[in-house]
Every structure is written in C-alpha cells, then in structure tokens.
Amino acid sequence: MVQTSLGPDGRLLIPAAIRDAAGIQRGDKVRLRVEDGRIVVSSVRADWKRIQGIAAHLKKPGESIVDEFLAERRAEAERE
Numbered sequence: 001m002v003q004t005s006l007g008p009d010g011r012l013l014i015p016a017a018i019r020d021a022a023g024i025q026r027g028d029k030v031r032l033r034v035e036d037g038r039i040v041v042s043s044v045r046a047d048w049k050r051i052q053g054i055a056a057h058l059k060k061p062g063e064s065i066v067d068e069f070l071a072e073r074r075a076e077a078e079r080e
Contacts, residue, residue, distance in 0.1 A: 014041070022046070 002015050014024070022043060024030060029044040059065065 002018055004013050004015060006012055019025070022041070023046055024041075024043045031042050031044060031047060033040050033042075
C-alpha cells in the first residue's frame with residue numbers, strides 16, 4: 001500500500017510502483033469504479049484480457065468468430 005494525495009484540481013497521482021504492479025503505462029485507458037466506498041482503478045487492456053480468458057472456452061480451435069459473423073451477414077444479404 002502506498003499513500004498519495006489529490007492535487008488541487010482533483011487529480012490523483014498513481015505512483016510508478018503501483019502502476020508497474022498493475023501493468024498500467026502512461027497513456028493507457030483505465031476504468032474507475034466505486035466498491036464499498038473504495039475507488040478501484042483497472043486497466044482497460046487488463047479487463048479485456050480477463051474477459052477473453054473467461055470466454056475462451058466458448059471458442060472452438062481454428063474457429064473465427066469474425067469470419068462466422070461475416071458469412072452470416074453475406075448469407076442474409078443474399079436472401080434479401
């Protein structure tokens with residue numbers, strides 16, 4: 001745990017050690033949420049990786065969801 005303070009304009013400085021531990025780099029997008037009165041900061045990139053890990057079991061090996069989506073749209077367009 002590291003202590004920091006808010007600047008006069010309400011900005012919060014996240015110390016380098018905390019950013020490094022969280023895998024957050026300068027310019028990265030982050031999300032803020034409040035949980036039980038605490039402010040939780042998470043990396044958008046890390047959130048996407050977590051979501052992909054959760055959903056990984058839904059994708060079959062060699063399957064491309066994008067290719068499947070495009071094929072469905074093309075078939076739909078041909079029917080119209």
